[in-house]
Amino acid sequence: MEKVKFIDLKSCILQENDDTAAEVRKYTKEKNVFLWNIMSSPGSGKTTFITKIIELIGNQYRIGVIEADIESTYDSEKLVKLNVPTVQLRTGGGCHLEACMVMEALKKLPLDDLDIVIVENVGNLVCPAEFDIGADFPMMLLSVPEGEDKAIKYPLMFTVTDALVVTKIDALPFFDFNFDALNINCKKLNSKLKIFSISAKTGENCDQFVEYLLERVNNKIIKI
């Protein structure tokens, strides 16, 4: 008797996504553009962080943004006001971005006139971690009010990102946040994870992160 054929749909989807992510990498290399994927829970401060980065390096680097949201153009409207080319991806219920969506968005941006494309992923600490979108720099934010225990409870995100930026440190007097515990738990998951702590609101420590970011950017693109 023949055995039942088993199709692992999840592997199929992830394999297809990985193939498209490789195409995204090839495309941004050709276009001489640095692709940066920012992930976090809802409300960790992704849009505020991106706004601060644009303020700090927008006069040296030409930046475009891909905004992913389930609904609304709430965040992209904020960025358009900064005169930054922005594409809004509406996932319509979808809980994460996939490489094919990013490819579509890239084609709608004026890449020949850009150095860096920032992707603000869907606010979700779980699903986006499963999908490589072909970024040169996958990173995550974790805000002080969320607590340092998130590395224990949502480990995958901490293993697929190169840097963790702890945001809202201006709120530290209000919350118990154990940096030592965070460091220990993160290092167990991802020994190469670079950890920063900043306040995008006050600007505190943002220069340290920017230095690291620009080193990565300049390692990939040839600035015109």
Next chain:
Amino acid sequence: MEKVKFIDLKSCILQENDDTAAEVRKYTKEKNVFLWNIMSSPGSGKTTFITKIIELIGNQYRIGVIEADIESTYDSEKLVKLNVPTVQLRTGGGCHLEACMVMEALKKLPLDDLDIVIVENVGNLVCPAEFDIGADFPMMLLSVPEGEDKAIKYPLMFTVTDALVVTKIDALPFFDFNFDALNINCKKLNSKLKIFSISAKTGENCDQFVEYLLERVNNKIIKI
């Protein structure tokens, strides 16, 4: 020529889940237990909120907890210390609970000796909203640091829940949080949504929520 047959896998999964959710409702009715589903982003304070509720009503009502986490038993260990019967569901990467998981967990709890079972869903403002777990009371938390714009950006959660509890109001001096905008946006999505604002840390306003909760509990179960 025959048309291609099309299987909508998502509808299949959701239909199967709805059927099991109905079984969960039947089962908790037989067992005279109130099932309460608490959803939110990571770090909104679900465990702290549950701990506060147990402190406030644990002497009048016999409470059990189902803790859902992707990894770790971090939260359930806190609850076990309170002498509350607790089942840990490890989703192993899964981003939400489904009714079948809750049914399994219910069977591991001493339901004959319980009045209320609290489910702490996976910290995720997106996916858990799609899956009815058969609860008598689906509700959500939103913490002040996350911001009031979440109703615009993650609308489904606000439409499938009966109550929204804004948490961490003790941090209001530190964050811009527009309650008027929240109310307006919520009412557009779900005119019946009951909105509370509390601090589980200081206990502020918790009594108002507890009054509402117990009315719902007493409407379902016959207290022994």
